[in-house]
Amino acid sequence: MVHGEAWTIKELFTYPNEYIYWSVQIVMYPFMTGLVAGAFVLSSLYHVFGIKELKDIARFALVFSFALLFAAPMPIVLHLQHPFRGINVFMTPHFTSAIAAFGIVFFTYGAIVASELWFLYRKHFVIKAQALREMRDRTFFEQLQYLLYCSLTLGANDISEEALHRDEKAIRILAGVGIPVACFLHGYAGFIFGSVKANALWMTPLMPVIFIMSAVVSGIALCMLTYIVVMEFRKLMIKRASKPWQMSLEEVKGVEMHVIKMTSKYLVLFLVLAITLELLDLIFRGYTAVKSWDVLRSVIYERDFYDIFIMQYGLGNLVPLILFLVPGLTTRRTLIGVLLVLFGVFMMRWNVVIGGQAFSLTFAGYMHYVLPIIPHDWETTKEGLVGAVGILVLPFVLFYFIAKVFPVFGEARQEH
Amino acid sequence: MLSRRNFLKYSLAGAAGLSLTKAVGAKTEEKKPVEVGKGGVRWAFLVDTYKCVGCGLCVKACKNENEVPYDENVTRTWVERYVVTKDGEVVADSPKGARDGFTTPKIDMGHGHEPRIIKPEEISKAFFVPKLCNQCENPPCVQVCPVGATYQTKEGIVLVDRTWCIGCGYCIMACPYGVRFFHPKYHTAEKCTFCIHRLHAGLKPACVEACPFGARRIGNLLDPSDPITRIVQDERVSVLKEEYGTKPQVYYIGLSKEVK
Numbered sequence: 304m305v306h307g308e309a310w311t312i313k314e315l316f317t318y319p320n321e322y323i324y325w326s327v328q329i330v331m332y333p334f335m336t337g338l339v340a341g342a343f344v345l346s347s348l349y350h351v352f353g354i355k356e357l358k359d360i361a362r363f364a365l366v367f368s369f370a371l372l373f374a375a376p377m378p379i380v381l382h383l384q385h386p387f388r389g390i391n392v393f394m395t396p397h398f399t400s401a402i403a404a405f406g407i408v409f410f411t412y413g414a415i416v417a418s419e420l421w422f423l424y425r426k427h428f429v430i431k432a433q434a435l436r437e438m439r440d441r442t443f444f445e446q447l448q449y450l451l452y453c454s455l456t457l458g459a460n461d462i463s464e465e466a467l468h469r470d471e472k473a474i475r476i477l478a479g480v481g482i483p484v485a486c487f488l489h490g491y492a493g494f495i496f497g498s499v500k501a502n503a504l505w506m507t508p509l510m511p512v513i514f515i516m517s518a519v520v521s522g523i524a525l526c527m528l529t530y531i532v533v534m535e536f537r538k539l540m541i542k543r544a545s546k547p548w549q550m551s552l553e554e555v556k557g558v559e560m561h562v563i564k565m566t567s568k569y570l571v572l573f574l575v576l577a578i579t580l581e582l583l584d585l586i587f588r589g590y591t592a593v594k595s596w597d598v599l600r601s602v603i604y605e606r607d608f609y610d611i612f613i614m615q616y617g618l619g620n621l622v623p624l625i626l627f628l629v630p631g632l633t634t635r636r637t638l639i640g641v642l643l644v645l646f647g648v649f650m651m652r653w654n655v656v657i658g659g660q661a662f663s664l665t666f667a668g669y670m671h672y673v674l675p676i677i678p679h680d681w682e683t684t685k686e687g688l689v690g691a692v693g694i695l696v697l698p699f700v701l702f703y704f705i706a707k708v709f710p711v712f713g714e715a716r717q718e719h
Numbered sequence: 720m721l722s723r724r725n726f727l728k729y730s731l732a733g734a735a736g737l738s739l740t741k742a743v744g745a746k747t748e749e750k751k752p753v754e755v756g757k758g759g760v761r762w763a764f765l766v767d768t769y770k771c772v773g774c775g776l777c778v779k780a781c782k783n784e785n786e787v788p789y790d791e792n793v794t795r796t797w798v799e800r801y802v803v804t805k806d807g808e809v810v811a812d813s814p815k816g817a818r819d820g821f822t823t824p825k826i827d828m829g830h831g832h833e834p835r836i837i838k839p840e841e842i843s844k845a846f847f848v849p850k851l852c853n854q855c856e857n858p859p860c861v862q863v864c865p866v867g868a869t870y871q872t873k874e875g876i877v878l879v880d881r882t883w884c885i886g887c888g889y890c891i892m893a894c895p896y897g898v899r900f901f902h903p904k905y906h907t908a909e910k911c912t913f914c915i916h917r918l919h920a921g922l923k924p925a926c927v928e929a930c931p932f933g934a935r936r937i938g939n940l941l942d943p944s945d946p947i948t949r950i951v952q953d954e955r956v957s958v959l960k961e962e963y964g965t966k967p968q969v970y971y972i973g974l975s976k977e978v979k
Contacts, residue, residue, distance in 0.1 A: 305793050306901040314829040316979070318850075318897030319797045319816040324888040384886020384906040391866040391885050402865035402889055500859060500963055501895035594962075664897045665979035667811065668829060 306384065309683055310673045317668035323660045326686045327674055330656045331378035331694045333492045333514060334521070334649055338698070339375050340489040341522010342368035343416065343481055348569065350419075350478035357569075359562045362423065363533075363711045364526045369416050370702035376409065378694050381685040401495040408491060412484050419477040421457070422470045424709050428455040429462050451708070489518040496655060503595030503666075504602070504659040509584050516577035521648035523570045524641040527563065529702075531638050533711070534559045563637050571627050574644065578620050581651070598666040606669065607661060611654050619647015760874045761940040761968075762913050765947045765956070766849050768973040770934035773798050773847035775820035780929030782818065784914060786904075793900040794818065795911040796851040796926055801977055802826060805843045809977045810835060821847070848971075848978050849935060851926070852877065852898040852911035853959065856966030860890035860899060860910075869908060875968060876915050881907045895963045913937060940968070 307322030342364045348354045349361035380386050396403040435441065435449040459466075490511035496502075497510025534555065541552050585603070588596060603611060626640040657672045675687030684690060781796045782789050797816030803809050812827040825834035858877050861869050868883040869890055879890075884907035891899040891908060902909035914924035918937075922928070927935045938947020950956065956970040959978070 305791050305903050306906070308792060312830045314831060316811040316813075317829065319813055320793050320891075320900040321897050322900075324891050324901070379887070382887070384888075384901055385884065388866075388883070388885040391868075391883060395866050395883070397864055397867035399862045400865040400889065401863065402887065405865070495889075499863075499892055501893055664895060665811070667809070667979055671830075 306682070310675055310686075312671040312673060313663075313668065314671065315663075315668035316665050317663035317670060318665060321663055321670060323657065323670055323672045325656055325660060326382070326672065327688075327691045328378040328382040328686055328694070330649070330652045331691055332375070332382070333489070333496075333518075333656070334652045335371060335375040335378060335694065335698070336489050336492050337514065337518030337521045337648065337652075338525050339368055339371040339412075339522070340485040340515070340518040341520065341524075342371060342526050343412075343485040343522070344519050345523050345526050345566070345569070347478040347482050347485075350474055351482065354565075357562070357565060359558060360526055360530055360566055363530060364522075365416065365420060365423065366705060366709045366711050367526060367529060367698075367702055368522075369420055369709075370705045371698045372413055372416060373701055374694065374698040376405075377697060379405075381690050381694070401491060401498055404491060408484070408488050412481070412488050415477055415481045415484055419474055419481065420709060421455075422473045422477065425456065425459060425470055426462050426467060427710070428452050429460050432456055432460075455708070486515050490515045496659070501664065502659050503599055503662075505655065507584055507588075509580055510655075513577065513580045513584065516573055516580055517648050517651055519573045520570065520577050521645055523566060523573065524644040524648070527566050527570065527637065528641045528645065529699075530562065530566075531559070531634060531641075535634075559634065560632075563634065564632055567627050567632060567637060567640070570641070570644065571624065574620065574624060578616070595666060598662045602658060602661050602669070607654060607658050610650060611658070615647055615650035615654055619643055619650050623647065759941055762854065762874050762876055762918065763938055763940045763947060763951060764851065764854070764913065764969040765936045765938065765950055766969060766971050767934050767936075768846055768848050768971060768975075770932040771798065771847040771849055771930075772932060772934075773800055773817060773821040774931070775817040776929045776931065777849060777926035777935060778816050778818045780925040781911075781914075784917075784925035785912075787909070788903050789818075791903045792816075793903065793909070795898070795909070796849065799848045799850060799978075800826070800845070801848065801975070802837055802845045803843050803975075803977055804837060804841050806841075810837065811977075811979065817847075844975070846973070846975065848974070849926075850896070850898070850959075851969060852913070853896055853965065853967030853969045854913060856968060857964060859893040859895070859963070859965060860908075863889045863893040865889065872915070874915075874918075876913050877910065878912055878915065879908050879910060881905050884908050895960050895965065896967075 305322065307324045307326070310326060311322040313321070345357070346361040346364035346368065349357040380389055383389055392403060393406045396406060398404065432449065432452040432455075435445060435452060438445060438449075441449060493511035493514030496505040496514075497507055499505045538552060538555055541555060588599060623640040623643040626636050626643070629636075660670055660672070662669055675683035678684035678687050678689050775798060778794055778797055781787070782794060785795055787793065787795055792815065794816035797813050797818075798821075799811055799813045800817070800821050801809060801811045810826050810828075814827040824836050826837070828835055854876050856875070858871060861871055861877060864870075864884075865887060866883055866885055868880045868885070869877060870880070871877050881902075886901065886906055886908070888901070888908070891901070899908055899910045901907065914922075914926075917924055924935075924937055927937050936947055938945040938951075940948050940951065942948055950972075951970050954972070956972055957974045958967040958970060959974070960967070
């Protein structure tokens with residue numbers, strides 16, 4: 304069977320070679336890079352602009368962004384017909400292609416996040432390494448830990464006030480440089496789509512900007528979601544065994560609500576910006592009504608109406624906006640809100656990627672994507688529900704391990 | 720009475736005759752070679768839609784020649800059938816790329832729709848349009864390939880390096896003509912090459928060879944005496960989807976506005 308045939312239903316007049324070639328993994332790709340960029344921008348709001356209310360979530364967002372960074376290229380790898388040749392992009396980058404810059408942008412961004420994390424956690428590494436060095440009888444595991452923390456310090460063991468001040472300055476610079484790079488990382492994911500002149504739905508110069516805005520929205524929402532989950536877990540732990548050096552339950556609750564309220568304001572701001580741009584694009588298309596508008600209108604207002612207006616704009620944008628704007632925000636309401644926002648951003652990616660292939664190049668036919676739920680071969684596994692869920696879970700698994708080395712709460716809080 | 724088909728045939732012959740006299744007259748003029756390829760060859764295709772009867776022999780020949788799995792629903796070249804009703808409705812199809820020819824008046828409407836039969840008295844015009852890679856002057860597929868696995872030769876033909884293609888599908892997305900697909904066996908981007916291997920051996924492409932009616936022809940645009948160059952330069956020809964700025968090099972005689 305031809306690639307794409309398994310999940311494509313062709314209707315009316317389509318060219319013989321047309322299929323939904325870019326499937327769910329290409330939906331996951333901008334969704335994941337969006338989360339990376341968004342999480343980073345959120346952490347930078349504190350480090351660069353000194354928005355103190357976001358201090359608690361900033362460190363967390365940065366570590367999460369790092370975990371997401373490793374997961375972001377995975378959808379592409381799963382999508383490639385020759386995944387082992389993916390390295391060719393770095394070996395012979397063809398710079399007229401938007402995808403070719405991926406390696407450079409991705410590694411630049413990765414280097415910035417990694418350096419910022421290092422400056423942020425250098426003190427922690429030094430303290431850890433010193434404590435382990437002082438231990439007399441180290442177990443094998445402790446020895447491994449010692450070696451790890453020693454290498455992580457990179458030999459910079461000075462944790463005097465002056466040195467730490469220099470670290471903070473470096474963090475501020477890196478976070479500042481990181482914002483445009485993060486925006487570029489994601490904006491250029493939008494460029495990959497927006498520059499395809501053959502695709503009537505994708506081709507718009509607004510695409511990169513729309514992608515950046517929705518990226519920030521999704522990044523903030525994911526950080527809030529994970530933050531709430533972690534805080535709930537902490538509260539549960541405090542309830543179980545109260546330790547004198549830990550914060551009391553009321554203190555934790557207070558901090559949590561304060562952070563949530565502050566962050567949700569930024570979420571609403573970027574959400575409004577994202578919706579405005581998307582609606583502008585839609586209105587502009589309808590008003591100018593070029594050749595492709597007839598088929599686009601039939602896709603947007605008829606075939607994909609439910610996905611676009613009910614799921615994306617309604618459930619994913621309007622409902623959370625109401626939830627956040629109604630006074631007396633609670634944790635539970637926030638939780639529902641951020642989940643819906645994440646769903647809305649996912650639907651936006653879906654409606655762009657799948658919606659862009661829902662009509663034929665003939666403008667006289669349609670293609671319907673049927674997501675493979677129960678896989679029957681490798682292709683329907685990796686480019687089906689199983690592959691997509693795997694990609695969604697991956698950053699959380701990575702975060703679990705990365706947070707072991709870069710503690711987000713607890714020890715690091717005491718040190719600062 | 721003169722039928723529509725005969726009328727078109729005679730008028731075409733008349734037009735060709737007129738242009739021939741013009742071409743003879745122009746022979747003495749200094750013609751600038753088209754500045755495209757540097758190797759002295761720029762392959763271009765000429766499709767005469769008036770001559771195509773939709774037999775599908777070209778599609779069959781192409782599949783066999785280029786090892787595109789015969790029963791798979793992808794093809795390097797195909798033929799489209801257009802039926803325009805007196806109400807102005809356009810109905811088109813290309814079942815299996817017309818590999819087996821159009822042997823029935825039933826028009827394939829795709830999934831979930833019954834095939835349509837339009838009564839002859841309701842038809843205002845009907846015709847066939849062969850399609851293949853346009854070997855664009857400004858190929859968007861080459862522009863977007865992230866690894867440079869697809870490239871344009873000096874003769875203007877766009878090729879794919881099967882040993883380097885990563886299979887991202889960006890080129891497939893970038894082609895406005897839908898000529899690209901993933902090869903079912905090699906899992907790399909696949910497309911029409913004007914049968915470059917045959918051209919280099921001094922032969923004509925398989926589809927050109929197979930067409931019994933001379934609807935498909937190939938020529939070198941850099942050779943002013945080439946009959947195809949003459950027709951492209953002297954007659955009224957058109958190309959597909961000019962608005963994309965791809966500068967396609969497959970020229971059509973008798974293209975109608977209904978053609979997608």
